[in-house]
Amino acid sequence: MPPEPVRLTVRSLILRVRAKPFDETLRAGEIVGLAGLEGHGQEEFLEVLAGLSRPRAGRVLAGTGGVAYVGPRQAVRHGIAYLPRDRRSTGIFPTLSVVDNFAIATPGADRRFGLISPAARRARFARYREQLSVVASSDAATITALSGGNQQKVLLARVLALQPLVLLLNDPTRGVDIRTRHALYGVFTALAADGMTLVVLSSEIEEIVRLSHRVLVFREGSVQERFDRAVLRPDRVVAAMFGKVAAEAGAGRPPCA
Amino acid sequence: MRLIGRETLVALLLLAVLLAVNLALNRAAFRPAAWGTLIGLAAPLLCASVASMPSILGGRGGIDVSIGPMMGFINAVIVKTLVVGAGVTSPFAIVPAALLLGAGFGMVNGALATIVQVQPIIATLGTYLVLAGATLALLPAPLGGAPAWLKSLAGSWSALPLLLLALAWGAFTRLPLHDHLMATGSDDRAAYSAGVPVTAARFASYVLGGIAAGVAALMLTALIGSADPTIGPTYTLLAISAAALGGVSLAGGRGGLLAALVGGADIFLLQNALTYFNVSTFVLQIAYGLILVGSICINALPGALPKRQAA
Numbered sequence: 130m131p132p133e134p135v136r137l138t139v140r141s142l143i144l145r146v147r148a149k150p151f152d153e154t155l156r157a158g159e160i161v162g163l164a165g166l167e168g169h170g171q172e173e174f175l176e177v178l179a180g181l182s183r184p185r186a187g188r189v190l191a192g193t194g195g196v197a198y199v200g201p202r203q204a205v206r207h208g209i210a211y212l213p214r215d216r217r218s219t220g221i222f223p224t225l226s227v228v229d230n231f232a233i234a235t236p237g238a239d240r241r242f243g244l245i246s247p248a249a250r251r252a253r254f255a256r257y258r259e260q261l262s263v264v265a266s267s268d269a270a271t272i273t274a275l276s277g278g279n280q281q282k283v284l285l286a287r288v289l290a291l292q293p294l295v296l297l298l299n300d301p302t303r304g305v306d307i308r309t310r311h312a313l314y315g316v317f318t319a320l321a322a323d324g325m326t327l328v329v330l331s332s333e334i335e336e337i338v339r340l341s342h343r344v345l346v347f348r349e350g351s352v353q354e355r356f357d358r359a360v361l362r363p364d365r366v367v368a369a370m371f372g373k374v375a376a377e378a379g380a381g382r383p384p385c386a
Numbered sequence: 387m388r389l390i391g392r393e394t395l396v397a398l399l400l401l402a403v404l405l406a407v408n409l410a411l412n413r414a415a416f417r418p419a420a421w422g423t424l425i426g427l428a429a430p431l432l433c434a435s436v437a438s439m440p441s442i443l444g445g446r447g448g449i450d451v452s453i454g455p456m457m458g459f460i461n462a463v464i465v466k467t468l469v470v471g472a473g474v475t476s477p478f479a480i481v482p483a484a485l486l487l488g489a490g491f492g493m494v495n496g497a498l499a500t501i502v503q504v505q506p507i508i509a510t511l512g513t514y515l516v517l518a519g520a521t522l523a524l525l526p527a528p529l530g531g532a533p534a535w536l537k538s539l540a541g542s543w544s545a546l547p548l549l550l551l552a553l554a555w556g557a558f559t560r561l562p563l564h565d566h567l568m569a570t571g572s573d574d575r576a577a578y579s580a581g582v583p584v585t586a587a588r589f590a591s592y593v594l595g596g597i598a599a600g601v602a603a604l605m606l607t608a609l610i611g612s613a614d615p616t617i618g619p620t621y622t623l624l625a626i627s628a629a630a631l632g633g634v635s636l637a638g639g640r641g642g643l644l645a646a647l648v649g650g651a652d653i654f655l656l657q658n659a660l661t662y663f664n665v666s667t668f669v670l671q672i673a674y675g676l677i678l679v680g681s682i683c684i685n686a687l688p689g690a691l692p693k694r695q696a697a
């Protein structure tokens with residue numbers, strides 16, 4: 130079986146001063162987990178991939194052809210979509226309705242004869258509402274009337290509407306109830322099975338271990354350790370987060386036991 | 387999309403009350419045959435209110451205080467330069483000229499506020515002073531001579547420009563740019579992360595305001611039938627008060643054409659009712675201020691309590 134096509138290539142990336150450069154290749158259909166203690170570079174890495182911030186050095190290239198991009202709008206044009214972490218401050222538009230919150234990244238998709246058709250917009254949202262089972266009293270309700278989990282689903286619908294090749298998720302289940310959380314895991318796995326690349330940053334080790342095909346553990350602004358599915362265990366991830374490399378069975382090798 | 391937000395309800399209620407008061411005071415001025423004149427009287431303020439609304443929608447202190455002097459300057463250019471100076475009277479020259487001038491000043495305001503990133507109130511205060519001065523330099527004293535077709539826009543045809551403005555706004559709300567502007571006003575950081583062109587949306591809001599100021603200038607010229615260098619600047623504060631009264635949130639992201647029009651109509655009817663009693667303009671200003679602060683407080687009441695609990 131030939132390897133899956135490359136979606137993102139990272140070349141000698143340096144996230145902050147005195148951090149080690151690292152390379153990475155993200156392929157279609159894989160779920161890559163980002164772990165690390167808060168503030169060790171995993172969030173910077175995700176924002177660099179999203180085009181929201183620039184690295185100190187190195188390059189991020191989109192697609193098999195390897196095209197450089199700058200800014201979130203160019204990232205989106207290359208099929209890279211980002212779901213922000215803090216829903217309240219950088220995700221939802223509190224004054225807008227559910228359906229307008231959904232459509233804001235793709236407002237032109239509902240045009241009929243040049244003008245946006247509210248009916249077409251509702252119909253487009255209905256597909257995602259079903260796929261993600263969003264519970265809302267009405268599409269016209271303001272988004273703040275929804276529960277945290279449902280707000281998050283609307284935001285996920287917003288980025289899915291971009292039909293991305295790479296989906297960057299910054300702590301996607303933060304403040305989401307347990308049932309919705311499991312529903313989201315199912316959605317993420319299905320998206321990856323359809324060929325989407327998912328990069329999931331999570332503050333919960335269990336979530337990372339459960340979802341990811343492989344995990345990058347960040348420490349001091351660089352990738353400290355890489356784990357493949359076969360050797361992925363919560364205790365190993367935690368050990369790597371605290372910088373205990375040699376003590377444990379290393380990445381890529383089969384477990385010692 | 388809702389046509390009228392909760393914020394506009396108070397203004398709408400006030401509109402009903404003021405309409406009843408006006409009807410009781412002076413039924414003759416409100417008979418159907420006089421509607422043209424009545425709308426013509428209200429039109430400059432209504433359009434000015436609409437003109438000050440888009441930049442407010444963009445949020446983060448977006449405001450255009452130069453709307454009034456912009457109207458005054460365009461009014462002076464129409465009469466002094468075009469009609470009297472160049473002898474141009476065709477609507478096909480005057481209307482585009484007014485709209486283009488408005489759009490041009492809007493671009494200057496937009497460039498200062500979004501690209502140079504001067505605080506919008508300071509940037510537009512600058513254009514306010516420049517335009518107010520330029521108007522007086524161009525036209526030291528009032529000058530008559532608006533063409534007849536333009537004067538008819540203050541009479542029997544007064545509803546037409548307002549209808550066209552409403553249609554144009556209706557089309558605008560169906561463009562991605564409108565969604566971008568509302569999202570920017572609602573939360574600009576979230577908008578940026580979602581890939582919304584935040585700067586372009588804000589820039590465009592000033593241009594739209596300028597174009598509406600061009601319409602307001604035409605309606606002003608129609609109403610006074612002449613050019614007057616001092617009347618324009620008086621519209622700025624009234625227009626912003628009207629928009630705020632109608633429920634265009636100064637925090638951004640809330641409001642629209644109907645909110646601006648309802649607020650403008652409120653101010654106009656209040657003015658109308660009070661002048662019936664020969665109240666001095668000073669008392670009139672006090673009344674505007676009280677109504678504005680009062681209605682915004684009423685709007686804030688129901689939202690303030692639950693929000694504090696949720697936080």
